[in-house]
Amino acid sequence: MVENTWLHNATKNLLPLSNANDFVNAKKEWVYVGLIDNEEADFDCQLCGHKEIRYEYTIKNRINQNEMIVGSSCILKFITHLAKTQDLFYDIQNNIIDKTRLEDDKHDYWVDILFKSLDANFSNNDFQISITDQIETDGKLTINQAKCLRNFYNNLSPNEQSAFRHIVSIKLRKDFQKNQYALLKGYDKDFIDMLLSSQQRKIVQFI
Known part of the structure; x- marks a missing residue:
């Protein structure tokens, strides 16, 4: 149920900023930029809608240059969902992004x-x-x-x-x-x- 809610929200928020019109292909357009710590936790995840995130991870659409700020849990779910369709998540230098890289x-x-x-x-x-x-x-x-x-x-x-x-x-x-x-x-x-x-x-x- 939780996974279905995440996928529903992520699809709803990602597609308007992507070129593809389905989530499976749209998610491949996005790359990882970096993170900042927002101690005030006054920003909501733009991908899943989770309230008051502290760690803000920026992802960028490599085709149209749109950007989104997502939370730490959400970006891990994004990576997991890519893996389910045997796709990988990359940064702007084309390095593979996984949980270890995010922690580092x-x-x-x-x-x-x-x-x-x-x-x-x-x-x-x-x-x-x-x-x-x-x-x-x-x-x-x-x-x-x-x-x-x-x-x-x-x-x-x-x-x-x-x-x-x-x-x-x-x-x-x-x-x-x-x-x-x-x-x-x-x-x-x-x-x-x-x-x-x-x-x-x-x-x-x-x-």
Whole structure:
């Protein structure tokens, strides 16, 4: 039932912007452009009509240049429906788009935003360069490293803060790292808690 509703809405919205007059052929005209994060979630998916999407994926008709903004769930359904008719979804450079590529693009989007803010707001002393290098390597910081970024984080825009939370994580496997957590207080503890994974939150209950 859900699939039928999606297909009905997608067909209704895609055909007026396509050259073909049936969904099977119309969907082949469209290519992937990229994504942005709309934290306000004040835009509706133009393909299926889902309300208040956050991640806005732009697709473009390669024949008539029309564009649509679709949500993250909807673009996956679009890819799935293409696969059912043994068709593939491509980007504007003719690369195949699949779920992994979409996830990688979301990660790269956050990385780009975060490193632009680091370049713009960080000093070039050795300590801050080492933290930047560590974030670039794997995004994982010790608690003591991360604490030094609290004021930096507070001065970021909401979108930059989202990028920070998506990319930066906390090392909490070794005993000395857990000891660092045990010493946290006040705003520093609140800041570090925000960056913990769900599994790490369970661990710190016993520290």
